[in-house]
Amino acid sequence: MKTLELDKIEKAGRQPISTTGSLAVIDALLSESVTTIFGYPGGAIMPIYDSLFGFRDKLNHILVRHEQGAIHAAQGYARVSGKTGVVFATSGPGATNLVTGLADALIDSTPLVCITGQVFAHLLGTDAFQETDIINITTPITKWNYQITDATEIPEVLAKAFYIAKSGRPGPVLIDITKNAQLQLFDYIGYRPCIHVRSYRPNPIVRPEYIEQAAKLINEAKKPFVVFGQGIILGNAEKEFQSFIEKGNLPSAWTIMGMSAIPTDHPLGVGMLGMHGNYGPNFLTNECDVLIAVGMRFDDRVTGRLDKYAKQAKVIHLDIDPAEIDKNVQTAVSVWGDCKETLPLLTNLIENKSRPEWFKEFEIKKEKETTTVIEKELNPTEGGLTMGEVIQVLNELTNGDAVIVTDVGQHQMVACRYAKQNKTRSNITSGGLGTMGYALPAAIGAKLGAPEREVIAIMGDGGAQMNIQELGTIMQFQPNVKILILNNSYLGMVRQWQELFHEKRYSFTDIQSPNFVQVAKAYNIDGRQISQREELREGLKQMLDNPSSFLLEVAVLHEDNVFPMVPQGKGVAEIVLSKEEI
Amino acid sequence: MKQEFTLTVYTENQVGLLNKIAIIFSRRKISLDSFNSSPSEIENIYRFTIVIRETETVVKNIVRQLEKNVEVFKVFYNTNDEIIWQQIALYKVPTSVIMKDVKVERLLREFGARAVVIRDDYTVFETTGQDDEVDNLLKELSKYSLIEFVKSSRIAIIKSSEGVHKKVLDMEKNDPTNKPINNEFLNHKSMIFEM
Numbered sequence: 001m002k003t004l005e006l007d008k009i010e011k012a013g014r015q016p017i018s019t020t021g022s023l024a025v026i027d028a029l030l031s032e033s034v035t036t037i038f039g040y041p042g043g044a045i046m047p048i049y050d051s052l053f054g055f056r057d058k059l060n061h062i063l064v065r066h067e068q069g070a071i072h073a074a075q076g077y078a079r080v081s082g083k084t085g086v087v088f089a090t091s092g093p094g095a096t097n098l099v100t101g102l103a104d105a106l107i108d109s110t111p112l113v114c115i116t117g118q119v120f121a122h123l124l125g126t127d128a129f130q131e132t133d134i135i136n137i138t139t140p141i142t143k144w145n146y147q148i149t150d151a152t153e154i155p156e157v158l159a160k161a162f163y164i165a166k167s168g169r170p171g172p173v174l175i176d177i178t179k180n181a182q183l184q185l186f187d188y189i190g191y192r193p194c195i196h197v198r199s200y201r202p203n204p205i206v207r208p209e210y211i212e213q214a215a216k217l218i219n220e221a222k223k224p225f226v227v228f229g230q231g232i233i234l235g236n237a238e239k240e241f242q243s244f245i246e247k248g249n250l251p252s253a254w255t256i257m258g259m260s261a262i263p264t265d266h267p268l269g270v271g272m273l274g275m276h277g278n279y280g281p282n283f284l285t286n287e288c289d290v291l292i293a294v295g296m297r298f299d300d301r302v303t304g305r306l307d308k309y310a311k312q313a314k315v316i317h318l319d320i321d322p323a324e325i326d327k328n329v330q331t332a333v334s335v336w337g338d339c340k341e342t343l344p345l346l347t348n349l350i351e352n353k354s355r356p357e358w359f360k361e362f363e364i365k366k367e368k369e370t371t372t373v374i375e376k377e378l379n380p381t382e383g384g385l386t387m388g389e390v391i392q393v394l395n396e397l398t399n400g401d402a403v404i405v406t407d408v409g410q411h412q413m414v415a416c417r418y419a420k421q422n423k424t425r426s427n428i429t430s431g432g433l434g435t436m437g438y439a440l441p442a443a444i445g446a447k448l449g450a451p452e453r454e455v456i457a458i459m460g461d462g463g464a465q466m467n468i469q470e471l472g473t474i475m476q477f478q479p480n481v482k483i484l485i486l487n488n489s490y491l492g493m494v495r496q497w498q499e500l501f502h503e504k505r506y507s508f509t510d511i512q513s514p515n516f517v518q519v520a521k522a523y524n525i526d527g528r529q530i531s532q533r534e535e536l537r538e539g540l541k542q543m544l545d546n547p548s549s550f551l552l553e554v555a556v557l558h559e560d561n562v563f564p565m566v567p568q569g570k571g572v573a574e575i576v577l578s579k580e581e582i
Numbered sequence: 583m584k585q586e587f588t589l590t591v592y593t594e595n596q597v598g599l600l601n602k603i604a605i606i607f608s609r610r611k612i613s614l615d616s617f618n619s620s621p622s623e624i625e626n627i628y629r630f631t632i633v634i635r636e637t638e639t640v641v642k643n644i645v646r647q648l649e650k651n652v653e654v655f656k657v658f659y660n661t662n663d664e665i666i667w668q669q670i671a672l673y674k675v676p677t678s679v680i681m682k683d684v685k686v687e688r689l690l691r692e693f694g695a696r697a698v699v700i701r702d703d704y705t706v707f708e709t710t711g712q713d714d715e716v717d718n719l720l721k722e723l724s725k726y727s728l729i730e731f732v733k734s735s736r737i738a739i740i741k742s743s744e745g746v747h748k749k750v751l752d753m754e755k756n757d758p759t760n761k762p763i764n765n766e767f768l769n770h771k772s773m774i775f776e777m
Contacts, residue, residue: 139601199593323647
């Protein structure tokens, strides 16, 4: 993209032009085809905001109400669009408010470039006003960070930031720019994207001998089982993955982060893994003979107790990040590399086998889960509303075409267990860090990242209050976001644990909420509260049909539990279907 | 089984990298027995030599976490029999005691120590070696009114390694970017705007 500054340089006969650091920042963003920025101005980033003023037509800046909202919005944006999310924040509190989002983006591999202002270079280390050592604070929670103290570094460092954020296993990058560097005039020769950093190897070279070994194991397997994660979505390898499992006729289960990489009703999809995942895939992890892990990292919520995890199976692990290989689970064959590259190579070498008995085992387990858990959750006829039936009706109304953004807790597990999703990048949630307050800002970002799609933020009454100020952002910028609050008047997941493992001592989990509908109305957002089964379909329909944002609060059962469950400290095969089994 | 491992970490020479490396250990509550940073045979590339007591499984994982760092080129880990390693130690002893006691001289010869400073009031000896050698001399000298003792961190050369020199030069060949410029404004308050 030809930017204004480049244009000037060309007019000057490709001679350097004198530019401020802050203009070079804007030029870098334009050159990287950034269109949307989430941010909040302040003293130390004012020069950049001043330069941004002249480019409001090219760069859509969303003024959030809290920097945490900015970074979660950028995460939502990045997750639905596959682009790099960009965040502006000022020094000190502005920068520290990004911390939770950075940690979230690192553990969930979300590409972000966060630009923070910093005090003048000569004031560094003097405890100046709004000075904080954000580089050292964010070192463990960024893929890379760097402090710029001289404007001449800006083009090169920002190019490196965008390259590192997006390449290999993506992650958040934070660039801290001192105010003097933003104001400084320097000879600018234009922006050049970065394509190489000498000490950084984002794409491991694929070794064909390991592909062959993996294919041999799969072909010899009687009970192969595929577990997949977000790596497929991040690698844009959905088609390659689908061809792989279809050719091999391989039962496949997703992690919460891998959800929607294949349609949730794909015939080879056997459900979700994890603590509250489906019964079959969890249980049968300990029955398979070859476990093929694709773009997932064996999180403890997926493996349960490690020394009881898939001990009988030979493990094949495909991952782009060498640090994930053998980190938690020892592999028989490790296939390093981008799965967009490795999966087709593997698909070429595997044979199609029918394996009816093996699939039958998944069916039996599914039936058992359906009769003991799912049926009661989705089709109750009496008592209060369940979270599951809300999701069920929502599925019928959206037909699985919506982007579902969830917060953290019971509603998240229920939504991910039951939501129908047809398209990739439909499941936006805080998987690794479990950040309450994620959904509302992430949904704002998701809508901006995929304006053509319906975006529904589903949250509990606890999480809804954690970043509720972002209703102000919705009021001002009007992204059409549907807000669905499943209110059980408790911090439900913690309450569930207190009930099951702490003899029902409900220590500070009964949380009072404001009248959410009135709060929304104060922000000019229409809303409705329902609590009866008869109102459910119509209420959801009203929410979806509303031409702009809408908040629907659904009062659900107060003390409902999410099952199945792999209790902490237990193996995946010890998954239980009801509290009586604990 | 836990045993002593020496990690050799080749990195870019950049501010803050020491912290980035150290926190990989502190996050996992692993204490460092020794930590040394030094230039390498290649300009602008540094090597850290780190000694920890851990199991090989943990060490392997740490090596990959270290290599994940954008500015880290390569990490090697070795057991003690795979490396040649040395430490340096300094001992400060009252000169009067040494003058009186000839045994000390013999002792120093035995341990291969040498005097680096001789003053009226004290003398400083230096020895190079591995833990045992350094510690044995310490034990002996403490009998002669030892005033002060200090030991350096370990430095090591890997027996089988051909270094990373060639590897890094290859990497450099592919690198179209220039090296970052150090900030000159840190020391020039008057040259910049004030808010």
